[in-house]
Amino acid sequence: MWKTMNGLKLSVLDQSPVAEGTAPARALQNSIALARRVDELGYTRFWMSEHHAMDLLACTAPEIMLARIGAETHRIRIGSGGIMLPHYTALKVAEVFRTLYGLYPERVDLGIGRAPGGGPMESLALRRSRKTAMEDDFPEQVTELLAFLEDDFPTAHPFGKVKAMPGPAPEGRYVGPAVWMLGSSMWSSAAAVEFGLPYSFAHFFSPVKTRDAIEAYMRNFRPGPRRERPEATVAVGVICAETQEEAEFLASSVKLLQQRIRLGERKPVATPEDALRELKMRGELPLEEGEWPRYFVGTPAVVRERLEQMAGELGIDEVIVNTIVWDQEKRLRSYDLLAKEFGLGEALVDSEEKNFDKISS
Numbered sequence: 001m002w003k004t005m006n007g008l009k010l011s012v013l014d015q016s017p018v019a020e021g022t023a024p025a026r027a028l029q030n031s032i033a034l035a036r037r038v039d040e041l042g043y044t045r046f047w048m049s050e051h052h053a054m055d056l057l058a059c060t061a062p063e064i065m066l067a068r069i070g071a072e073t074h075r076i077r078i079g080s081g082g083i084m085l086p087h088y089t090a091l092k093v094a095e096v097f098r099t100l101y102g103l104y105p106e107r108v109d110l111g112i113g114r115a116p117g118g119g120p121m122e123s124l125a126l127r128r129s130r131k132t133a134m135e136d137d138f139p140e141q142v143t144e145l146l147a148f149l150e151d152d153f154p155t156a157h158p159f160g161k162v163k164a165m166p167g168p169a170p171e172g173r174y175v176g177p178a179v180w181m182l183g184s185s186m187w188s189s190a191a192a193v194e195f196g197l198p199y200s201f202a203h204f205f206s207p208v209k210t211r212d213a214i215e216a217y218m219r220n221f222r223p224g225p226r227r228e229r230p231e232a233t234v235a236v237g238v239i240c241a242e243t244q245e246e247a248e249f250l251a252s253s254v255k256l257l258q259q260r261i262r263l264g265e266r267k268p269v270a271t272p273e274d275a276l277r278e279l280k281m282r283g284e285l286p287l288e289e290g291e292w293p294r295y296f297v298g299t300p301a302v303v304r305e306r307l308e309q310m311a312g313e314l315g316i317d318e319v320i321v322n323t324i325v326w327d328q329e330k331r332l333r334s335y336d337l338l339a340k341e342f343g344l345g346e347a348l349v350d351s352e353e354k355n356f357d358k359i360s361s
Helices: 024-041 062-072 090-103 120-126 138-150 186-195 210-220 244-262 272-282 300-314 328-342 344-360
Strands: 009-014 045-048 077-084 108-113 178-183 199-201 232-240 295-298 318-322
Touching: 009 024, 009 328, 024 045, 024 062, 024 328, 045 062, 045 108, 062 077, 062 090, 077 090, 077 178, 090 108, 090 138, 108 138, 138 178, 138 186, 178 186, 186 199, 186 210, 199 210, 210 232, 210 300, 232 244, 232 300, 232 328, 244 272, 244 295, 295 300, 300 318, 300 328, 328 344
Parallel strands: 009 045, 009 318, 045 077, 077 108, 108 178, 178 199, 199 232, 232 295, 232 318
Antiparallel strands: none
């Protein structure tokens, strides 16, 4: 897996945002087009999120989208950002992602989280049993999921003879999706340490604890069978354009989106013109911010400087980018500009040439 010319890897988190005036199904097609584009540009991963019953975000089943996107791409890693584990059984998730791995070996990430991906009513509707309060057994779920994936239940365990299919090849090592812990709190940081997993922090969602969570993970991580060293990344919002003025104009849509979400509104992404009018009527509603803003907005050079500064201070070598604007072409353009600024194309060509030389020799 290569890095950009300056050493920083760039990846993508997509949520299938629904643009006002378009059908939600179009958002899914836009995600597929984006995956194809960033695969060609040289991004490292393409993750899809899971949200439920929102007019704003169309991706409710990332595993289905990944099955299609894997066939539409060639080299980029694909994964969930993430699967909201409390809604499922561990065996079912293991089977789904083993299937994806069988289709696209060495390319699949399984990001897991415990957030509901929706409000309380959506969570209730997703539950199979509603007679008793839902137990918070996320650590037990993770333990069971990893045991199914790694075929590693204790001999006497009732599930010891239950195999998550398609099973791994008999190679004497773990063969399957790379499991990531996702979150936006100190709890998720500690959970990633406890299970010895790589960790991704959702900075664009909740930026207050970013430094604390990443530093605690890096400091407390201990080598284990799943990872010899800590691996962490942050997911940040980014909007790039040729000029600072255009970038800020495009960002008005996500600025309004953030205000709406704080007020419990999950409407589709507004046009920049409509967003500016509505923002003016609403007045300033300051968002809770941390050391860095949720969204880095500006020219490619400005965004690159800020991403490099953030990654350098956190001691990470990968940043996951999330871009929401109303216009799909402007969204693709933002990723194009960022890739060019970071030299992703050059890194991709250099990697392919080295692989060719290795095969030829």
